[in-house]
Each structure stands twice: as structure tokens, then as C-alpha cells.
Amino acid sequence: MITEENKLSIRNFLKPGDLGQVAALHGKIYGEEHGFPIGFEMYVMESLIEFYRQFDEERDRVWVVESKGRMVGFLLLMHRNENSAQLRYFIIEKPFRGIGLGKELMQKWMEFFEEKNYQSAYLYTTSGLDPAISLYERYGFVKISEEKTENFGFPMLEILYRLEKA
Structure with a gap:
């Protein structure tokens, strides 16, 4: 839970430098914790450009988590075709895990998904990210589905998850 003690704030708008920080967080965390090569950071950078070029403040939302003015987490909802949304770039630095922040971000993501009346959503993840998958x-x-790929320059298992509105 976000409290005054851990001094976390969440904002829903992008500032100059944010996209670079999201890519850097992914490169650093996935490199250190999962052995992902720099190709993954490059993929994140390229896909963030795609996101920003089609950004629609009515249909898309970002959650930028900061501690003492520094980005420590991020999540976004990106609109897709056929009233669908994609969950992307969900990342939290290690010291900020296990305090309910991931659950809070996920709840905010779901509230926006419902508010905008999306009918379905999807996300891609990889094996080994059990807390996020849970x-x-x-x-x-x-x-x-699951697919063995080498999209980022090394073998991995990519997993597709889908959410359908009842």
C-alpha cells in the first residue's frame, strides 16, 4: 500500500524523460534478474515509440510510480483494435515489491479498463515471472498460448494471456 512512510506517488501523465526511464528500468531489471540481453531494452524502446505515436489520452493510461522524484515502477494500458486493450511495461524495482504496489497498480489498470468499457485485453510475459503471472x-x-522464441537474442518462453469481459 502506498503510504507517507514509503513516499510513493503515482501519476497518470508522461513527462520528458519518462519513456527513456521505462526502457532503462526494463533493461536494468530484466538484465540483472533474468539475464535478458540488451536486445530486450531495444525492443522496449521501439515499442514505447509505437505507444507514444498512437497515444490517445481518452483511451490510453500510464501509471508512473515515483519515490522521491525517481521512477521506481510503471504500467500502461494501450488501446488496440476492436475495443481491446493491452497491458504493457508492468515493472517495479525490487525494493518496492511485496508492499502491495503491484496489486494497487493492477487494480487501477482494471478500473480504467472497466471505465473505458473495453471488451477484452491481452498481455505478453515470459516464464520465470511467477509473482506477476499470479x-x-x-x-x-x-x-x-506459449511459444519458444529467441526474439531478444536468447531462448525464452513467451506466454500470451487474455482477459475477456463477461
Whole structure:
């Protein structure tokens, strides 16, 4: 939970430098914790450009988590075709995990999803991210497929999750 003690804030708008920080967080965390090569950071940078070019403040939302003015977490909802949304770039620095922040961000993501009346959503993740996968499943995302790939320059298992509105 976000409290005065841990001095976290969440904002829903982008400032200059944010996109670079999101890519850097992904590169650093996935590199250190999961052995992802720099190709993954490059992929994040390229896909953030795609997001920003089609950004629509009515249909898209970012959650920028900061501690003492420094980005320590991030999540976004990106609109897609056919009244669908994509959950992307969900990341939290290690010292800020286990305090309910991930759950809070996921709840805010779901509230925006409902508010904008999206009919479905999807996300891609990889094996080895069990806490995140557990969180997605608690919010109704269902595993659709798994595929062995080398998209980022090393072998990995990519997993597609989908959420369908009842």
C-alpha cells in the first residue's frame, strides 16, 4: 500500500524523460534478474515509440510510480483494435515489491479498463515471472498460448494471456 512512510506517488501523465526511464528500468531489471540481453531494452524502446505515436489520452493510461522524484515502477494500458486493450511495461524495482504496489497498480489498470468499457485485453510475459503471472491470473487473465522464441537474442518462453469481459 502506498503510504507517507514509503513516499510513493503515482501519476497518470508522461513527462520528458519518462519513456527513456521505462526502457532503462526494463533493461536494468530484466538484465540483472533474468539475464535478458540488451536486445530486450531495444525492443522496449521501439515499442514505447509505437505507444507514444498512437497515444490517445481518452483511451490510453500510464501509471508512473515515483519515490522521491525517481521512477521506481510503471504500467500502461494501450488501446488496440476492436475495443481491446493491452497491458504493457508492468515493472517495479525490487525494493518496492511485496508492499502491495503491484496489486494497487493492477487494480487501477482494471478500473480504467472497466471505465473505458473495453471488451477484452491481452498481455505478453515470459516464464520465470511467477509473482506477476499470479497477479494477472487473480484479475482474470487466462493463459492462451506459449511459444519458444529467441526474439531478444536468447531462448525464452513467451506466454500470451487474455482477459475477456463477461
